[in-house]
Amino acid sequence: MSEYLVNIEHERLSFFTPAGEVKALNDVSIRIREGEVLGIVGESGSGKSVTAYSLMGLTAYPGKLLGGTLDFNGHRINDMTEKQMQKIRGNEVSIIFQDPMTSLNPVFTIGNQIREVLKLHTDKSKSEIQDRARELLQLVGINEPDRRLKQYPHELSGGMRQRVMIAIALACEPKLLIADEPTTALDVTIQAQILELMMELKDKLGMAIMMITHDLGVVASMCDHIAVMYAGNIVEYGETDDIFYNPKHEYTKGLLRSIPRMDSKEHERLVPIEGTPVDLLNPPKGCPFASRCDQCMRICLREKAPVTHFGETHYSTCWMNQKAELEGGKRQ
Amino acid sequence: MAKYIVKRIGLAIVTIWVVATLTFFLMNFVPGGPFLSEKAVSPKAMAALEEKYGLDKPLWEQYVTYMTDALHGDFGASLKQRGRTVMSIITSKFPVSARVGGLAVLAAFCIGVPLGCFSAMNRGKALDSFIIVVATFGIAVPSFVVGTVLMYVFSVRLGWVSSLGLKNWTNYILPVTALAFYPTAYITRLMRSSMLDVLGQDYMRTARAKGLNQIISLFKHALRNAILPVVTYMGPLLAYTVTGSFIVEKIFTIPGLGGEFIGSISNRDYTVIMGTTIFLASLIVLMNVVVDIAYKLIDPRIKLK
Amino acid sequence: MKDNPNPLSFQSRLNPDDFFPASSEEKESLVIMRESVGFWRDGMRRFRKNKIAMVSLVIVILIMIFSFIVPIFYPYTYEQQVKGSNNLAPMTYSEEEQARIDAGESVFPHILGTDKLGRDYAIRVMMGSRISLIVGLVAAFIILVIGSVFGSVAAFFGGWVDLIMMRLVDIIYTVPDVLLIVLLSFALKAPLETLSMQPGFGWIRTLGPNLISIFIVFALLYWVGMARMVRGQILALKESEYVTAARALGASSARIIRKHLLTNCIGTLIVMTTLQIPSSIFTESFLSFLGLGVAVPMPSLGSLASEALNGINTYPYLLFIPAGLISLIILSFNLLGDGLRDAFDPKMKN
Numbered sequence: 001m002s003e004y005l006v007n008i009e010h011e012r013l014s015f016f017t018p019a020g021e022v023k024a025l026n027d028v029s030i031r032i033r034e035g036e037v038l039g040i041v042g043e044s045g046s047g048k049s050v051t052a053y054s055l056m057g058l059t060a061y062p063g064k065l066l067g068g069t070l071d072f073n074g075h076r077i078n079d080m081t082e083k084q085m086q087k088i089r090g091n092e093v094s095i096i097f098q099d100p101m102t103s104l105n106p107v108f109t110i111g112n113q114i115r116e117v118l119k120l121h122t123d124k125s126k127s128e129i130q131d132r133a134r135e136l137l138q139l140v141g142i143n144e145p146d147r148r149l150k151q152y153p154h155e156l157s158g159g160m161r162q163r164v165m166i167a168i169a170l171a172c173e174p175k176l177l178i179a180d181e182p183t184t185a186l187d188v189t190i191q192a193q194i195l196e197l198m199m200e201l202k203d204k205l206g207m208a209i210m211m212i213t214h215d216l217g218v219v220a221s222m223c224d225h226i227a228v229m230y231a232g233n234i235v236e237y238g239e240t241d242d243i244f245y246n247p248k249h250e251y252t253k254g255l256l257r258s259i260p261r262m263d264s265k266e267h268e269r270l271v272p273i274e275g276t277p278v279d280l281l282n283p284p285k286g287c288p289f290a291s292r293c294d295q296c297m298r299i300c301l302r303e304k305a306p307v308t309h310f311g312e313t314h315y316s317t318c319w320m321n322q323k324a325e326l327e328g329g330k331r332q
Numbered sequence: 333m334a335k336y337i338v339k340r341i342g343l344a345i346v347t348i349w350v351v352a353t354l355t356f357f358l359m360n361f362v363p364g365g366p367f368l369s370e371k372a373v374s375p376k377a378m379a380a381l382e383e384k385y386g387l388d389k390p391l392w393e394q395y396v397t398y399m400t401d402a403l404h405g406d407f408g409a410s411l412k413q414r415g416r417t418v419m420s421i422i423t424s425k426f427p428v429s430a431r432v433g434g435l436a437v438l439a440a441f442c443i444g445v446p447l448g449c450f451s452a453m454n455r456g457k458a459l460d461s462f463i464i465v466v467a468t469f470g471i472a473v474p475s476f477v478v479g480t481v482l483m484y485v486f487s488v489r490l491g492w493v494s495s496l497g498l499k500n501w502t503n504y505i506l507p508v509t510a511l512a513f514y515p516t517a518y519i520t521r522l523m524r525s526s527m528l529d530v531l532g533q534d535y536m537r538t539a540r541a542k543g544l545n546q547i548i549s550l551f552k553h554a555l556r557n558a559i560l561p562v563v564t565y566m567g568p569l570l571a572y573t574v575t576g577s578f579i580v581e582k583i584f585t586i587p588g589l590g591g592e593f594i595g596s597i598s599n600r601d602y603t604v605i606m607g608t609t610i611f612l613a614s615l616i617v618l619m620n621v622v623v624d625i626a627y628k629l630i631d632p633r634i635k636l637k
Numbered sequence: 638m639k640d641n642p643n644p645l646s647f648q649s650r651l652n653p654d655d656f657f658p659a660s661s662e663e664k665e666s667l668v669i670m671r672e673s674v675g676f677w678r679d680g681m682r683r684f685r686k687n688k689i690a691m692v693s694l695v696i697v698i699l700i701m702i703f704s705f706i707v708p709i710f711y712p713y714t715y716e717q718q719v720k721g722s723n724n725l726a727p728m729t730y731s732e733e734e735q736a737r738i739d740a741g742e743s744v745f746p747h748i749l750g751t752d753k754l755g756r757d758y759a760i761r762v763m764m765g766s767r768i769s770l771i772v773g774l775v776a777a778f779i780i781l782v783i784g785s786v787f788g789s790v791a792a793f794f795g796g797w798v799d800l801i802m803m804r805l806v807d808i809i810y811t812v813p814d815v816l817l818i819v820l821l822s823f824a825l826k827a828p829l830e831t832l833s834m835q836p837g838f839g840w841i842r843t844l845g846p847n848l849i850s851i852f853i854v855f856a857l858l859y860w861v862g863m864a865r866m867v868r869g870q871i872l873a874l875k876e877s878e879y880v881t882a883a884r885a886l887g888a889s890s891a892r893i894i895r896k897h898l899l900t901n902c903i904g905t906l907i908v909m910t911t912l913q914i915p916s917s918i919f920t921e922s923f924l925s926f927l928g929l930g931v932a933v934p935m936p937s938l939g940s941l942a943s944e945a946l947n948g949i950n951t952y953p954y955l956l957f958i959p960a961g962l963i964s965l966i967i968l969s970f971n972l973l974g975d976g977l978r979d980a981f982d983p984k985m986k987n
Binding site for chain 2: 090091094104105106107120152165168
Binding site for chain 2: 971
C-alpha cells in the first residue's frame with residue numbers, strides 16, 4: 001500500500017456531447033493521506049465534482065476517462081468492474097451532495113434510507129442495524145432519533161436533511177468522505193454547524209475528507225491541503241498556509257483578492273475576477289486563465305505553463321513563476 | 333384519511349348528479365324520441381306508450397320522478413327491450429365487458445411498465461429506439477384497425493381462433509390484444525419518459541453512491557417514483573376499458589356494455605342511456621378517488637385535502 | 638537556483654520578449670465566444686438535427702400534397718361512379734374501359750382499383766385524407782384557442798373562479814364523450830340543415846352538417862386536456878422566481894404576460910397542438926367508424942375503413958389502404974410533435 005489513501009495521477013476525462021468533446025479534466029493529479037483534509041477550490045465547471053465522481057466510478061453518461069491512473073485505498077479504480085466498485089461505494093468511500101433537498105429519496109423514510117446502506121455493506125442483524133441507525137442520527141446531532149427514523153425527507157429541514165446525508169455517508173465508517181459543496185444550499189448559520197460537525201466527526205472517526213467548494217472561507221479553516229482548479233486543470237496546489245499567504249498563480253491571487261479578509265483595512269475594495277470562464281468545448285492552447293488574467297503575457301496566450309515547485313508539496317502552473325526565475329537568474 | 337374519503341365521496345355524488353342532470357335534459361332536448369322509429373305505431377298507440385312510461389308528463393316532473401327512483405336504486409325498465417330492467421341489463425352485460433377490459437388493462441400494465449423501464453435504462457441504444465418507434469406506432473393505430481387486422485389475419489386467414497363470441501378462453505386473445513394495444517403503447521411511452529426523469533434525479537445518484545447495484549436501485553428507488561404518472565393514467569383507463577369498447581365489441585361480436593350503450597343512444601332508450609351514463613360516471617369518479625388514495629400511499633409528500 | 642533541475646531548461650527556448658505583458662487585443666483574440674443563440678434558433682437547430690422528426694415532416698408535407706393538390710389534376714372525382722367498373726382490383730380495367738383502350742383511347746388507370754359503386758378508390762383515399770387532415774387541423778386550432786383561453790383565465794384569476802372552472806372541467810371529463818357526440822350530432826342535424834338553406838350559409842352543406850357537429854363536439858369536449866395543461870403551466874410560471882423578480886423590478890402585468898408567460902408557454906402550446914392533431918384525426922376516424930362522421934358520398938379515412946369492413950374477406954386491400962394511411966398520418970404527426978418537444982422544451986435540453 002502506498003503512503004497515500006488517494007493518488008490520482010494525470011487524469012484526463014472528457015464528456016462526448018452532441019456538440020463535441022468537452023474536455024472536463026486535463027491532467028489532474030491529487031494525493032490525500034489518511035485522515036487528511038484536502039480542499040478543492042474552483043468556480044462552477046472547473047472540474048472539481050467531476051474529479052470526485054470519477055474517483056467513485058460515478059462519471060455521468062457521456063463522460064469517459066481518457067488517461068491517467070486513479071488509486072484509492074489499494075484499489076486501482078481504472079481497472080475495477082462496476083460490481084467491485086459497488087462494494088467500495090458507501091463503504092470505503094462515501095459522498096455528501098450539494099443539495100440535501102433532492103438527494104434523499106422522497107418516498108422512503110429516513111430510517112429506511114440509512115438502514116439500506118448498512119444492510120448492503122455489513123452483515124449485522126436487523127436489530128443491530130436499527131441500533132446503529134439510531135446511533136448514527138445521534139452522532140450527527142439529531143434529537144429524538146426514534147421519531148426521526150420514521151419520518152420522510154420532506155418533514156425535515158434542509159440542515160437536518162444534510163445531517164441525515166452525513167449519517168448515511170458515515171454509516172460504514174469510510175476511509176474517505178467526499179463532500180461536494182455540502183453547505184452551498186444551506187443557510188449561513190446552518191453552514192457553520194454542518195462544517196463543525198464534519199470536522200468533529202473527522203477527528204472522532206479518523207477519515208480523510210475531500211472537500212469540494214467554491215468558498216475559500218470554508219477551506220481555510222478545515223483543510224490541510226488545497227488544490228485550486230481552473231478549467232479542468234490544477235493551477236496551484238499546496239498546504240493551506242502556502243495558498244493563503246504565498247499564492248503563486250494569478251488565479252489564486254485573484255480569488256484571494258475577491259474575498260473579504262479579517263485583517264483588511266477600512267475602505268479596501270474587493271476585486272472581482274473579470275470575464276467569463278473558458279469554453280471547454282474549445283479550450284485555448286495557452287494558459288486557460290490568460291484571457292482573464294491582469295498579468296497576462298504573450299507566452300501565456302501561446303503555451304501552457306510548466307509546473308513550478310516551491311517546496312515539498314506547493315506547486316503552481318503560471319508563467320509568472322518562470323518570469324520571476326528568469327529575472328532572478330539574470331540578477332545572479 | 334377517513335375525513336378525506338367522506339369529502340371525496342360527497343364531491344363524487346355532486347359530480348354524478350350534475351352529469352346525470354346534464355344527460356337527462358340534453359337527451360330530451362334532442363329532436364326525436366324512443367318510439368319514433370317504429371313506423372307502425374299509430375298516434376294513439378304512441379300516446380299510450382308515452383303515458384305508460386310517463387313521457388307525456390312535463391319534463392321537470394319526469395326528472396324529479398327519475399331522480400327520486402334512482403336514489404332508491406330503481407333505474408326503471410328499458411323502453412325498447414320489453415320486460416327488462418336497466419339494472420338487469422347492466423348486471424348481465426357489465427361482467428362480460430369487465431372481463432375483457434380488465435384483462436386488457438392488466439396486460440397493458442404488465443407489458444408497458446417493464447418495457448418503458450427497460451427502454452429508459454438503455455436510453456439511446458438501438459433497442460431503446462426500436463421500442464420508442466414501436467410504441468409510437470402503437471399509439472398511432474386506431475383500435476378498429478388493430479381489431480379488424482387481427483381478426484382478418486388470425487381468424488379469417490389462418491383460422492386459428494374463432495372471431496365470434498366468447499365461448500372459451502382462446503376467444504379472449506384477439507379482443508384483449510386489440511383493446512390492450514393502445515394502452516400498452518401509451519404506458520410504455522409514459523413510463524419511459526417518467527423513468528428518464530427519475531433516473532436524472534439526485535437521489536438516484538445517492539443510491540449509486542451508496543453502492544446499490546442498478547437492479548435494486550431501479551426497483552426500489554426509481555420505480556416507486558416513476559410509476560406515479562402511470563397510476564394517474566390507470567384510473568380513467570380502467571373505468572373506460574371495463575365498461576366496454578363499442579368498436580372491439582362490434583368487431584368480435586361480444587355482448588358487452590359498450591355495444592349496449594351505443595345501441596341505447598341510437599334507439600333513444602332513455603332509461604338505459606341514463607342508467608349506463610350514471611354507472612360509467614360513478615365508475616370514473618370512483619377510480620379517481622382510488623387513484624388519489626394510491627398516490628398518497630406511494631408518495632408520502634402528497635397531502636390529501 | 639541553478640541546481641534546481643526543473644524549469645530553467647525552458648530558458649533556452651524562451652526570450653524575454655515573451656514575458657512582456659500581452660496587449661488587450663492579443664488577449665481578446667484568444668476569447669473564442671461561442672455564438673449566442675436565441676430560443677427559437679437554438680430550437681430550430683436541434684429540430685433540424687432530429688432525423689426522425691425531419692422524415693415525419695417530409696411525410697406530412699407529401700400527404701398534404703396528395704390530399705390537397707393532386708386531386709385537382711386527377712381525372713376522376715370522388716363521387717363519380719364509373720359505369721361497369723365495380724370492385725376492380727388495383728391497376729385493372731373494366732371490360733368497357735378495356736374496349737376503349739383497344740380502340741386506341743387512353744384511359745387513366747384505377748391505381749387502387751374501385752369500390753363496390755365503381756368509384757375510383759385512389760381519389761377517394763386522397764379526399765379521405767383531405768377530410769381527415771382538415772378535421773385534425775381545424776379541431777386542433779379550436780382546442781388550442783378554447784383550451785388556452787380557459788386555462789389561462791382560470792390560472793390568472795385563481796381563487797373561487799379557478800375552483801368553479803376546474804370543477805366544470807372535471808365534469809366534462811366525466812361525461813361519456815360518445816354520448817355527447819351522438820346526441821349532439823342528432824340535435825344539430827336539423828338546425829344546421831335549416832341554416833344551410835339561408836343565403837350565405839351554403840358552405841355548411843358543402844362541409845356536411847356532420848363535420849360541423851364534429852367540430853362543435855371538439856369545441857365542447859376535447860379542450861379540457863389543453864385547459865388543464867395551460868393552467869398548470871401558468872400557475873407554475875406565476876410562482877417562478879423570475880416572474881417575481883420582473884415584478885420587483887417594476888415590470889407591468891402586460892409586460893410580464895407578454896415577455897415571460899407567453900414566451901415560456903408558447904413552446905408547450907405548439908407541441909400540444911401538434912400532438913392534438915393526430916388525436917383529433919383519431920377521434921374523427923372513430924366517429925366515422927360508428928357512422929357518425931362525414932356525410933356520404935364525402936369520404937374520410939375512417940368511413941372508408943368502416944365501409945371496407947363488410948367486404949374484408951374478398952377485398953382486404955380496401956381496408957388496409959385507408960387504415961394504413963390513418964396510422965401513417967397519426968404516426969408522422971406524433972413523431973413530429975415529439976421532435977418539436979425535444980427541440981423546444983427547455984427541460985429536454987440534455
